[in-house]
Amino acid sequence: MGFSFCGGIVLFFAVFAAISAIAKLSTGTGLDMNSLYRxxxxxxxxxxxxxxxxxxxxxxxxxxxPSSVANKQGGGSGFAGSVGMGFFAGILSTPCSGAIIGAVLVWAQTQPLTVSSAALVLMGVGMAAPYAMLISTPKLLDYVPKPGTWMEIFKKTGGFLLLIIAAKFxxxxxxxxxxxxxLxxxxxxxxxxxxxxxxxxxxxxxxxxxxxxxxxLIIAVAGGFWLLPTPKQSRVDWQKYDPxxxxxxxxxxxxxxxxxxxDWCSNCKIVDKTVYQDAATVALLAQKGFVAIKADTTQQGFGATVDYKAVFKEPGNVPNTILLNPDKQTITKIRGLFTPDELKQIITEHF
Structure with a gap:
């Protein structure tokens, strides 16, 4: 009976192996992890x-x-009932193992079918192994740590490890x-x-x-539409600042x-979206033959930061757009927020 319970656990992971195999066979190709990260x-x-x-x-x-599902885990009798209990034990483990199972399912798509299926089934074997050892050698129960605070600490430590994995990889x-x-x-x-x-x-x-x-749910969805799309590429061909x-x-x-x-300047991002994504502004810059240079002052030691104060005599506030006219040898500064029309008017009048 005990080993039937272990078999139910392995069966749960075998189902995931079948899902992985079906996904791979239905597409005819495996997933490339390098492409995934791109x-x-x-x-x-x-x-x-x-x-x-x-x-x-x-x-x-x-x-x-759901109670309708949870109440079934004790149903049935004999070997079938034990297998069912083992299967539901696997289901109940998903709050702790779900992230690992998901990652392995993705990894499995990059491997040959035999390797991926074996890996997923072996996860079930690994989870069932402690039960099998205790069933075959009941005296080992004397050495099993008693439930206590350490279990909660261990679980929450796993949560922080998942946060590190999420951010790092x-x-x-x-x-x-x-x-x-x-982020x-x-x-x-x-x-x-x-x-x-x-x-x-x-x-x-x-x-x-x-x-x-x-x-x-509304906050999560609205936030996703706002923050998750890939930022638009700049219409302007910016060159890195270099004297x-x-x-x-x-x-x-x-x-x-x-x-x-x-990078930390919110108003700078507003200018980028409202001014330098404007088609008419971009066209005018190209028509006048402007060399567009992005002067990054994110950190104190950047060359643009140093020259911003030493050469252009500015205290350091951004955004600031500076226009240099070689013909008239004039410098025009547009500090803070401005509109596409304001920039176009200045260019039309001075260049």
């Missing part, structure tokens, strides 16, 4: 998947099976601006999961429960547009 949508999905199970391990959200392939937005959404996602799992309890009236969870590039452009009598910006 796909922002796939990376973000894995990040949120692992983040979700980290929150589960940290007790931000408690996963429970899942987001390595995103661009800088996209990474910042996804910000991660915070919103955690808040929504916490709101879903802790703002209501079992005895909360149904109307209030639906209201709270609907609001959490030699600036000097060379002026010697060739080409006008220069210097965009002094910083």
């Amino acid at each position: 796909n922002p949508a796939a990376v973000i999905t894995l990040f949120l998947f692992i983040l979700f199970f980290a929150l589960v391990l940290l007790d931000v959200l408690v996963l429970t099976l 899942m987001l390595a392939g995103l661009t800088k601006d996209h990474l910042i937005n996804v 910000l959404y991660g915070v919103i996602f955690c808040f929504c999961v916490w709101m879903w799992g802790t703002w209501v309890i079992f005895s909360t009236p149904k109307a209030k429960k639906w209201t709270v969870r609907s609001v959490a 030699a590039v600036v000097q060379n452009a002026l010697q060739k009598e080409k006008p220069v547009l210097l965009k002094f910006t910083a």
Whole structure:
């Protein structure tokens, strides 16, 4: 009977092996992990998947099976009943093992069918092995640690490890601006999961429960539409700040547009979206032959930061767009926020 229970656990993981095999055979090709990490949508999905199970391990959200399912785990008798109990033990383990199973399922798509199926089944064997050892040698129960605080500490430590995995491995392939937005959404996602799992309890009236969870879902979805899409590529062909590039452009009598910006500057991002994504503005810059240079002042030691104060005599506030006219030898500065029309008017009047 005990070994039948172990067989039920292995059966649970064998089902995942079958799912993996069906997915692979239906597409005819395996998944390339390198391509996966180059796909922002796939990376973000894995990040949120692992983040979700980290929150589960940290007790931000408690996963429970529907009573109609949970009540069946004790049903049946004999070997069939033991197998069923083992299978449901595997289901009940998913709050702790879900992130690992998901990662292995993805990895399995990159391997030959025999290797991937064996790996998934061996996960079940690994989970069933302690039960099998205790069944075959009951005296080992004397050495099994008693339930206590250590179990809670161990579980929550696993949650923090999943957070490290999510941040370190899942987001390595995103661009800088996209990474910042996804991490910000991660915070919103955690808040929504916490709101879903802790703002209501079992005895909360149904109307209030639906209201709270609907609001959490709306915030999560709205935040996703706002922050998760890949940022648009700039319409302007920006060159990295270099005094030699600036000097060379002026010697060739080409006008220069210097965009002094910083990664932490919110107004800079507004200017990028409203001004330098404007088609008419971009066309005018190209028509006038501007050399567009992005002067990054994110950190104190950057060359653009040093020259911003020493050469252009500015205290350091950004955004600031500086236009250099080699013909008239004039410098025009546009500090703070401005509109596409304001920039176009200045260019039309002075260049």
